[in-house]
Amino acid sequence: MAKQTKKAKQTKKTSTPKLRVGILFGGRSGEHEVSLLSAASILKSIDSTKYEVIPIGITKQGQWLSSGDAQHLLAGDTKPAPTRKKNAATKSITLNASADLAQGSTALAQQNGSLAQSLDVIFPVLHGTFGEDGTIQGLFELADIAYVGSGVLGSATGMDKTAMKQLFAAAGLPQTPHVNLLRSEWKSDAKRCIKRIEKKLTYPVFVKPANLGSSVGISKVHDRSELAPAMDLAASFDRKLIIEQGVGGPGAKPRELEVAVLGNDSPEASVVGEIVPGAEFYDYNAKYHSDASIPIIPAQLSKSESKEIREMAIAAFRACDCAGLARVDFLMEPAFKNKKGRESKSARIYLNEINTMPGFTSISMYPKLWEATGVPYSQLIDRLIALATERHKEKQQTTFTRV
Template sequence: MGEKIRLGIIYGGKSSEHEVSLRTAMAIMNAVDSDKYELIPLYVQLDGNWIKGQPITGKLKGIDTLRLTEGNTSKCAPAHAGEIVPVQKASPVFGIGEEVDVIFPVVHGPNGEDGTIQGLLELANLPYVGAGVMASAVGLDKWMMKNVFAQAGLPQVKYIGVLRSQWERNQEEVVRRIEQELGYPCFVKPANMGSSVGISKAKNRAELLEAMNLAAKFDRRLIIEQFVKARELEIGVLGNEELLTSVVGEVIAAKEFYDYEAKYKGAGTELQIPAKIPQHVEQQIVEMAKQAYRALDASGLSRVDFFWDEENDQLYMNEVNTMPGFTPYSMYPMLFQASGISYSELIDRLVKLALDRHADKQRNIVAAEELE
């Protein structure tokens, strides 16, 4: 490794969270110390094409400068992103091992935080920020994640998993089961989306049919959950095996639930940091968050989300987000800010954790012959 750490940032992505990713990438690029890092932009266009830009020097003024385009450097490339180098579609990261030391993948949702990019980076033997393949995949699949939580003995709201094919074959039976086991209102979610996309609350049978059909457009695996009237509490976890937790925060959504609009357009959503909750609830959250993080074998960072039914003082796991929103105004960085770790220090620590994890992995032998 040279003097500066060469940090490749993968952003954009074939994802509904493309724009969010651009914003996050810009915030990260503008926050890091340019004496410590050389920044290499790796843009995944909406259609899945990868483009590598020249190292970024100086502060970016807007996200549009990060929308690199093949063969149109004068119009679309920012002066500081310089010349654009198109990278082969099929093997975007294999050529860059010589040019970067570590990758920060800032891509959310399917094809981003679901283990696919992580798998590519593993194959390329590159250190990267955040969870590995398995934790990413499980963390993005609500069905699998619930199975893992159940196995770890973590409390959750009642749920049912249904395959799209089951739903299409026998709607009546599925509806009967949902009504018997969960009742109304219930939440219907595609297992594998994130950012509340395709999620709806159903208060009666007609709404349930609509909700199921909508969710089935996004995924072949569907989760239906009992509704719980609860406060939404979230905590940040940072680390590989030794874990640091942040203060607890609360999401107070003005709308009926914390949906996509509320999350990304800030429509009436308030983040209360730290959350005003009793100490025993906070302690429980810290313990459960670490348990959930370990159950998934997460690494780097995760935001762990809870439902707290205040009336019955009952805490439920909601989910672990292995690639939480990461703009300076997102919950995760703000939780750590309130815990004494600034945005740029957070990035430093994440890069260090990525390098540590990669180094630790290099210790594994891959064939018994190596023992001789």
């Protein structure tokens, strides 16, 4: 009996404590619902034998919730949680924008203490504004906590399409012609803006808010009559607008190709996948509310085409100083055929954009691409958490003071 007790004590000493992982979801973004879907999938698949998981929700009104209230949000309860007194039973988290920076690291309060002090890693499954744009990443940096995904710069440039395209251009990556405009320019002189667009681009064009994802606020414009409504829609979502030249020309759809990237300083690229949209282009409804879109993994490409696209994906990842994960999207010209029905020239490939926190449901393209590359969903979560802790440890080598 004494031997068994001694052995039990030895086992207890050598057992590795679980990593405490906060899954952060929701937010004040137009992609709030997408975030809930991603988080639900991660919470279902994360290995509970390795991690102690803490769900943390943010309502559309910006209120932070944990424990039971976060689960209510995940289940689709959109009502704001009631305000509660700060005591041991507190489950509501408040961020005071007027608080000084010294209090920033303790803003993530949960029950008896600070989440920033008690969590090992945060997985911010936040898509779009206030979650994927560097704002929440700045809070994590102030709190000195490891987190999944790109840092402040990578997240910000990955969200702002105008800044992103400037970095792509500096890296020599091929892009479609585009025009950048401000909402104030459009509001003050729409005719001048239209002339500027039509001088540089030919229809069809795509009008987008510069800072958003999941195709929210995006319109395909076939002629001038459709331009103003598309501009107004995009302007309702952001002060910066981007108008891009369509690939393929009238009546010809480009191929929509995607690559998943994983890693920090030595990123890897997945196989190339293709989406055949169930609509005229891969818009919000086609992504999340339709079964008509068809994913093809791997995409039917030549070895040289696949290699070129994967190399461009890693180059785009590095150009934006990304970390952890990203999905890189491409457009490929439709094949041009001669009178005999043979392809007359190789199709051009254009880098479209990078998404630093792509959809993460089990059927989203990012996990599916890695599954096809040999990394199953649960292992992918493990890799991302490991990359987050690795990056945080690497940062500890940096000296921030002179003393």
